[in-house]
Amino acid sequence: MNERDSAPGGLALVEALVNTLNVETGADTLDTAAGCAALAIAGPDVPAARTLREALRAVCLAHAGHRPPEGASASLLDALLADAPLRVAVDADGAASLRPVEEPPGLTARVAVAVAAASADGTWARLKVCEAADCRWAYYDRSPAGRRRWCSMSVCGARAKMRTYRAKRG
Template identity: 45%
Template sequence: MVDAQDDPALLLRDFVNTLNVEDAADEFATPAALAGWLAGRRLVPAGATATDLDLATAVTLREGLREAWSAHHGPRPADLPADLPDDLEDALAALPLRLTLAGASPGLVPVDPSATPAAALARLAAAIMNAVAAGTWPRLKVCQEDTCRWAFLDTSKNRSRTWCSMSVCGNRTKTRAYRARRRN
């Protein structure tokens, strides 16, 4: 089994899923909670301290990715939505990343290799490009059920998966459509 530390798409999916839209449960309720989540993914050492700015950057990045992945439904790769918030671009621009040619292939790495939450968020941003390079970026999607918006990796052969779970969100959507047709 591949875990999130080895697969950039799974790491990004887990990051976006730190907010359960349906229950309004946010794993990043405080800077300490953010630091704990990053430590749990070995992106910072245990005991690292996050700031309010780190938390704001993480939330902006998380919700920006959720919106970007909403464009990944369809037979062809789509452009990112035109209405992505400006603060997402600002947050990405502020992350301390640099290009390196060291290693097997070029990559993005934090400017400051220290194990700070800001460097960990830069590693998450670098995971975006790693997912693009791995071909998994367009397979990262969010559930099209408006009350859910859970992130998932579409592993279907034809890349047509719409919901995080057919048995829950797919069933809800289809039941609502059936009931609406019956009313008319």
């Protein structure tokens, strides 16, 4: 299995949003038309999408047991998602699901639905952000114990272990 397989269900949207910024290079796909189109957002919505992205990154850092950067917190995500009212929709078969009140739903509303559904099925806490300060890539932790620390053991994990090894020898 590829270490960077997408998160399941609606969490794939959250993971994709967090990963629009490459922390190491500074490249932000929200600066491109293709990046905005992939998330179905318009140019005027990009600043709000960036704020949402960094609030999500802070929570995913907390999921991995790390402190978020100065000024970022879960309370910001809570405030942002409060602006995305949801409703319970019941289909003809009687199955209930959450849906955004607004149609078509904006990015924040779609993220709110994904977070609510992932919380309900127990997968929300497994969406994490890489421990490497120069990476911070979002990944879905599929490990049995749920204790993965890096997005990729072959890249970020190997770098961290090499730094630790060199520090002990130096």
